[in-house]
Amino acid sequence: MQGNHAIAEGAIYAGARFYAGYPITPSSEIAEECSRKLPKLGGVYIQMEDEIASIAAVIGASLAGAKSFTATSGPGFSLMQENLGLAVMGEVPCVVVDVQRAGPSTGLATRPAQSDIMQIRWGRHGDQSVIALCPSSVKECFTLTVTAFNFAERYRVPVVLMPDEIVGHMRENVEVPAPGELEVVDRKRPAGPPADYKPFKADEDGVAPLAAYGGEYVFHVSSSMHGLDGYSNNDPANAAWRVKQLHEKIDRHRDEIVLTKRFGTDDADVLLVTLGATTRSGRAAAIEARRQGVKAGVLQLQTVWPFPDREVAELGRRAKMIVVPEMNYSGQIAGEVRKAVGPDVDLRQVNRYNGTIITPQDILAVMLGAK
Amino acid sequence: MSHATGTKYLKGGILPHMWCSGCGIGIMLGALLRAFEELDYTTTDTVVVTGIGCTGKADDYMITNALHTTHGRALAYATGIKAYNPRLNVVAIMGDGDGVTIGGNHFIHACRRNIDLTAVILNNLNFGMTGGQVSGTTPPQRYTSTTAYGNPERDFDICALAEAAGANYAARCTPYHGWEMKENMKEALTKKGFSVVEVVSPCPTHFGRHNEMKETPDMLHWLRDRAISIEDYRRLPEAERTERLAIGTLVSRDFPDFNTQYELVKARAQKG
Ligand SMILES: Cc1ncc(C[n+]2csc(CCOP(=O)(O)OP(=O)(O)O)c2C)c(N)n1
Ligand code: SF4
Ligand SMILES: [Mg+2]
Numbered sequence: 001m002q003g004n005h006a007i008a009e010g011a012i013y014a015g016a017r018f019y020a021g022y023p024i025t026p027s028s029e030i031a032e033e034c035s036r037k038l039p040k041l042g043g044v045y046i047q048m049e050d051e052i053a054s055i056a057a058v059i060g061a062s063l064a065g066a067k068s069f070t071a072t073s074g075p076g077f078s079l080m081q082e083n084l085g086l087a088v089m090g091e092v093p094c095v096v097v098d099v100q101r102a103g104p105s106t107g108l109a110t111r112p113a114q115s116d117i118m119q120i121r122w123g124r125h126g127d128q129s130v131i132a133l134c135p136s137s138v139k140e141c142f143t144l145t146v147t148a149f150n151f152a153e154r155y156r157v158p159v160v161l162m163p164d165e166i167v168g169h170m171r172e173n174v175e176v177p178a179p180g181e182l183e184v185v186d187r188k189r190p191a192g193p194p195a196d197y198k199p200f201k202a203d204e205d206g207v208a209p210l211a212a213y214g215g216e217y218v219f220h221v222s223s224s225m226h227g228l229d230g231y232s233n234n235d236p237a238n239a240a241w242r243v244k245q246l247h248e249k250i251d252r253h254r255d256e257i258v259l260t261k262r263f264g265t266d267d268a269d270v271l272l273v274t275l276g277a278t279t280r281s282g283r284a285a286a287i288e289a290r291r292q293g294v295k296a297g298v299l300q301l302q303t304v305w306p307f308p309d310r311e312v313a314e315l316g317r318r319a320k321m322i323v324v325p326e327m328n329y330s331g332q333i334a335g336e337v338r339k340a341v342g343p344d345v346d347l348r349q350v351n352r353y354n355g356t357i358i359t360p361q362d363i364l365a366v367m368l369g370a371k
Numbered sequence: 372m373s374h375a376t377g378t379k380y381l382k383g384g385i386l387p388h389m390w391c392s393g394c395g396i397g398i399m400l401g402a403l404l405r406a407f408e409e410l411d412y413t414t415t416d417t418v419v420v421t422g423i424g425c426t427g428k429a430d431d432y433m434i435t436n437a438l439h440t441t442h443g444r445a446l447a448y449a450t451g452i453k454a455y456n457p458r459l460n461v462v463a464i465m466g467d468g469d470g471v472t473i474g475g476n477h478f479i480h481a482c483r484r485n486i487d488l489t490a491v492i493l494n495n496l497n498f499g500m501t502g503g504q505v506s507g508t509t510p511p512q513r514y515t516s517t518t519a520y521g522n523p524e525r526d527f528d529i530c531a532l533a534e535a536a537g538a539n540y541a542a543r544c545t546p547y548h549g550w551e552m553k554e555n556m557k558e559a560l561t562k563k564g565f566s567v568v569e570v571v572s573p574c575p576t577h578f579g580r581h582n583e584m585k586e587t588p589d590m591l592h593w594l595r596d597r598a599i600s601i602e603d604y605r606r607l608p609e610a611e612r613t614e615r616l617a618i619g620t621l622v623s624r625d626f627p628d629f630n631t632q633y634e635l636v637k638a639r640a641q642k643g
Contacts, residue, residue, distance in 0.1 A: 018455050039640035044454050044633070049480040053447035056440065060420070060451025063438060064459070068451070082441055090438075213436045213452060214459050218414045220430065222439035223423075231382070232431050232439075 003141040003168045004071075007097055007161065008033035009176060010145030011069055014184055016095070017043030018068035020057035022050050022076060025109050026165040027099040030071035051076035055083040055096065062087075062094045063221060065212030067149055071097035073165075074116055075106065078123070085124040087158035088246060090221040091200065091208065093187055095148045097161045099168040100276075102327075102355040111355025112165035114276055115328035120160050121305050127243055129250045131257055132160040132305040136279035138172035143182065144302060150185040151257060155249055156207050162304065164327060166277035166357055190217050198228040200242075206249040250306060259302040260311045264290070268297030270367055271319035273312060273337050275301045278325040278358050285363035294368065301333070309340040316341040323367050325350035325358045377404025380414065382434050389428055393579075393587035395572030398546035399493050400429050403462070406556035407435075417460045420449040422469030425499040425574075429464045443474030446481045449488050457487070457630040460560065467494040471527050472507035482536030485564045486629040491556070492529055492567060495574035503577025514581040529569040530621045539564030541622035545571050547595040548618060558620060564628040571616060 001009070008030045011019075019034040021027075035045040044061070048054040054070045061068040072080065077098045087094055100116050102108035116123075120132045131151050135144045141163060148159040190197045190209040199219040202208045211217035220230030225242060227233035250257065263283055265271065270289065274282040279300045289296035299315055301308055316322050316337065322345055324334040334349045341347065350366050352358045381404065390396045407417065417435040421427040423442035430437035440448045445463040453461045470492035471478050481488065497515050498504040504517040508529065512521040530541040540562040544552035552570065559566035573579060573590035584590040597616040599607070604617035 018451070020451060020454075036640075039633075039637045042637065042641075046450070046454050048447065048450070049476050052444060053450070053477055053480070056444045056447035057451030057454065060438065060448040060453075061455040062451075064418075064452045064455040066455045068455075083444060086441055213418045214416060214456050216415060218434065218436050220437040220439070222430075222437075223441055224439055230437075232428075 001138055001171065001174050002029060003135070003138045003163060003170050004029035004099065005033050006138045006141035006174060007071065007145045007163070008037065010142040011095065011149065012037055012041065013142070013177070013182065014067065014146045014149035015186070016067045016069050016149065017041060018058065018061040018066035019044070019070065020046045020048050020054045020061070020068070021070045021072065022048055022054050024073045024076045026101055026168050027071040027073050027097060030097060051079040052083060055080040058094050059083065059087050059090070059092045062092050063213055065214070067093070067153070069095035069097065071099065073099050073101045074103050077116060077119065081123045084158055085126060085128065086223045088124070088128045088130065089223055091156040091210070092158065092221065093152040093156055093210070094158050095145070095152055095161060096158060097163070100162060100164045102353070108355040110165070112277065112357065113327045113353070113355065114164050114278070115332070115353070116162065117304060117328070117332040120162055129247045130160060130305055131155070131157055131250065131303070132162050133259070133302055134162045134275045134304050135167055136276050136300060137167065138170055139174045140302070141167065142174060142176070146182050146184065147259070150183065153185045153187040154207070155253060156187065156210055157250065164276040194218065199230045200226065201228045202245065206245070206252055254306055257303055257306060258308045258311065260308050261300040261302060263298040263300070265297035265299055265315050267295050268315070269320045270294060270296040271315050271322045272296060272298045272363065273301065273322060273324045273333065274298055275304055275326070275333065278327065281358050281360045281363055282325055284360035285367065288360060288364060289367060292368070296367065307336045309336070312337050312340040316345060321346040321348065321367070323348045323350060323363060325363050327352050327358060329353040375405040375408035377401055377408050380404045380407055380433055380435060382432055385432055388432060390425060391576045393573055393575040393591065394425070395495065395546035395570065396426055396429065396493055398549055399491065399552070399570045399572065400432065402549055402552040403491060403556050405553045406560055409557060410560055412460055416458065417462070418452055420445045420452070420461065420463045422465040422474065424466035424469055426464060426466035426493040427469060443469050443472070444477060445469060446474060446477040446488070446490060450481060450484070450486055453486055453488055454629065454633070462489045462491065462560070464491045465493070466499065467492060467496065467506050467508040468498045471529055471532065475507065479532065479536040482533050482538040482565050484629045485537055485539055485626050487563050487565070489559045489566045489568065491570065493570045493572050494529060495572045495578060497574060497578045499574045499577055503574065503581060516577065516581065529567065533567040534622045537626065538567055538622065539624055539626055539628070540566035541569070542567070542620045543569045543571060543616070543618045545594040545598050545616070545618060546573065547591055547598065551618065555620065558623070562623070564626060
């Protein structure tokens with residue numbers, strides 16, 4: 001199975017029944033697969049006029065009760081930003097897949113990159129937090145898509161799944177989990193009297209139950225600053241509460257959201273911090289390094305946002321050297337790693353930004369070479 | 372027979388509203404809510420989707436379901452709602468900036484898709500909320516806060532655009548003709564497929580002030596004097612039409628709507 005197909009299958013497994021999108025390489029296989037599968041399941045596939053409309057329709061459908069999602073790549077992801085902010089502000093569960101390709105602009109349309117990392121975190125105006133997950137194998141394309149929907153539903157947030165083109169187009173054998181094998185989370189529904197329902201009144205866990213349009217609960221959702229009832233509210237005290245609540249909702253569940261994998265990190269002198277396809281090169285490099293007598297280990301960031309700073313710090317401070325391979329020029333992950341471990345650690349970057357993969361040799365050269 | 376007031380859809384305790392005196396938005400909203408009442412719409416099965424602008428504030432006064440969206444995108448959000456739950460009455464309320472300027476692409480595609488929504492576009496010929504700047508519906512050579520020497524561009528005819536792009540229904544109204552507006556709203560709401568109600572409306576604060584209609588009622592009178600029923604309009608010689616505003620039901624036809632077409636797709640998928 002191809003990574004992109006596994007994403008579509010994972011979404012359907014998680015209960016997605018609405019897809020709106022606008023085709024773009026290297027994500028189009030997800031749309032194609034959804035257009036074949038969703039009508040069979042009684043779901044909706046709709047091709048919109050652009051990505052602005054796609055994410056808007058996804059949000060609308062979610063509020064009508066659907067688990068909904070879209071997939072795109074850099075240029076389309078840029079177009080989605082404003083409306084993605086509405087999903088944050090209105091606390092609307094949904095999933096956006098950004099199969100990362102090389103930029104800037106149209107760039108190398110068919111080639112991989114990991115250069116949307118900061119855009120995913122900071123691309124929208126206004127102050128907000130976001131969850132982003134990054135698969136490194138076809139199997140993870142499936143399982144992390146299910147996780148993305150679960151996080152979206154549990155915390156009433158948009159979740160970005162950010163495979164790079166290599167992982168999106170990679171083919172591997174995967175066994176599709178049987179129904180019930182993976183946990184599937186559904187959003188909390190309101191239970192009290194409809195007259196008392198407040199769509200932004202959070203429970204103990206910081207998340208408010210969400211009704212669906214057309215049920216017995218009538219509700220307002222707004223991109224403008226709003227109060228508990230969803231109606232406009234410009235009071236500074238209300239605005240402060242809102243912005244804080246949107247951040248805190250994610251912060252307080254940080255440990256459930258941050259997912260990492262460790263490969264030989266227990267005794268590692270050299271720590272590789274990887275995501276997506278570079279995890280594969282990183283693991284190969286670590287194995288080769290150990291063969292040559294250097295104790296290397298890999299920390300894979302399955303969750304990229306919120307950034308696994310504590311995990312990086314824990315392992316990074318024990319290591320003599322940290323190496324961060326990533327397919328971008330600016331060292332978007334390396335910067336976060338530096339923040340986590342402080343200025344004194346020997347942190348080395350391996351960057352490629354020409355649309356080709358970072359090889360184990362690239363990593364070894366930096367890891368084993370003189371500083 | 373008692374007349375519908377529409378007040379049962381109004382949020383209590385929020386008046387007075389934010390709109391300037393002499394603005395047409397309140398009259399538009401009144402007509403829409405009366406239409407809701409005459410059609411026995413429930414708050415549970417009705418979703419109002421608004422854009423951004425003076426017009427886009429309308430949901431703040433309503434107690435139906437609502438989604439207040441981003442500038443120009445209301446129809447795209449509404450499309451997602453309706454495509455997923457065809458049972459809902461989905462109404463998008465937008466300004467002319469929202470509806471056909473920044474949102475022009477969504478508008479023509481909603482028409483083409485002929486999805487069973489009602490789009491109410493309050494056309495006050497400018498961007499009211501942001502200070503009366505030029506819009507895609509500002510007539511040529513008119514003055515706005517960004518066309519100090521006149522507008523060099525042409526304006527969209529919203530109803531003609533709707534017709535060309537494939538909508539099933541298009542009507543034009545003015546706040547001077549409140550009863551007719553309500554009737555057009557009802558037709559639009561009950562029409563299957565995409566329906567557009569264009570409400571050409573005064574914005575005395577900006578458009579009126581910039582265009583020698585300085586007193587609050589002037590722009591309303593200007594609309595009254597130009598308005599002519601579409602039936603009479605069609606009988607006018609071409610030369611006399613230019614300064615007139617045809618009102619009434621301009622387009623009414625029955626192409627299949629998106630949801631009906633999609634049911635065919637689903638049936639085929641489920642058979643295969
Ligand atoms: C993306 C974006 N661009 C610009 C604006 C600023 N803006 C807010 S309302 C508006 C125009 C409103 O005009 P219209 O839609 O005609 O509504 P009216 O106020 O006239 O009812 C603009 C340009 C915005 N909110 N979002
Ligand atoms: S600025 Fe114009 S459109 Fe806005 S409320 Fe005032 S009169 Fe109405
Ligand atoms: Mg306007």
